[in-house]
Amino acid sequence: MTQHNHDVPDSGSYDASASSLAGQVDNSVMAELLSIRSSIDNIDATLVFLLAERFKATQKVGFLKAAHRLPAGDPGRETAQIARLRRLAEEAHLDPAFAEKFLNFIIGEVIRHHEAIAEDHEAASGKQNREPETQPAPDGTGVASGPHASVTA
Numbered sequence: 001m002t003q004h005n006h007d008v009p010d011s012g013s014y015d016a017s018a019s020s021l022a023g024q025v026d027n028s029v030m031a032e033l034l035s036i037r038s039s040i041d042n043i044d045a046t047l048v049f050l051l052a053e054r055f056k057a058t059q060k061v062g063f064l065k066a067a068h069r070l071p072a073g074d075p076g077r078e079t080a081q082i083a084r085l086r087r088l089a090e091e092a093h094l095d096p097a098f099a100e101k102f103l104n105f106i107i108g109e110v111i112r113h114h115e116a117i118a119e120d121h122e123a124a125s126g127k128q129n130r131e132p133e134t135q136p137a138p139d140g141t142g143v144a145s146g147p148h149a150s151v152t153a
């Protein structure tokens with residue numbers, strides 16, 4: 001029976017030499033391909049870690065926006081980000097249209113997450129306002145007070 005440790009990436013199940021070209025190309029060509037692919041694998045792993053860090057940061061933004069009832073999207077910020085990334089892409093000889101599409105793809109996902117966080121936040125605060133106070137008020141009036149008391153306008 002195989003033991004799975006979920007704290008450690010399961011690199012054992014990854015076959016870095018998996019290829020549909022196996023047996024169809026010269027060994028030397030295959031060796032060169034595998035060598036380049038090893039860099040690609042490192043870059044892909046880095047991308048995953050970078051994206052995970054970015055989503056950790058945007059999750060904090062999502063909580064902040066939900067707590068202050070701010071809109072999920074900020075088009076002014078996005079315009080500035082896209083212009084900057086297009087400039088950086090040009091300098092790096094990366095297709096600026098691709099850089100823009102990629103950022104828009106990520107931001108679209110971030111906005112979905114923000115909306116889900118805001119919905120959860122609204123549901124939780126609505127629930128808190130509906131819950132009856134379980135502790136009777138000390139003056140016997142039955143009027144709730146304290147940190148969980150509901151505040152209605």
Ligand SMILES: O=C(O)C(=O)C[C@]1(C(=O)O)C=C[C@@H](O)C=C1
Nearest residue numbers: 058061073074075077078107110
């Ligand atoms: O900076 C923000 O306000 C965010 O919510 C983050 C982010 C992003 O992913 O960079 C996402 C949505 C906004 O429209 C702008 C930027």
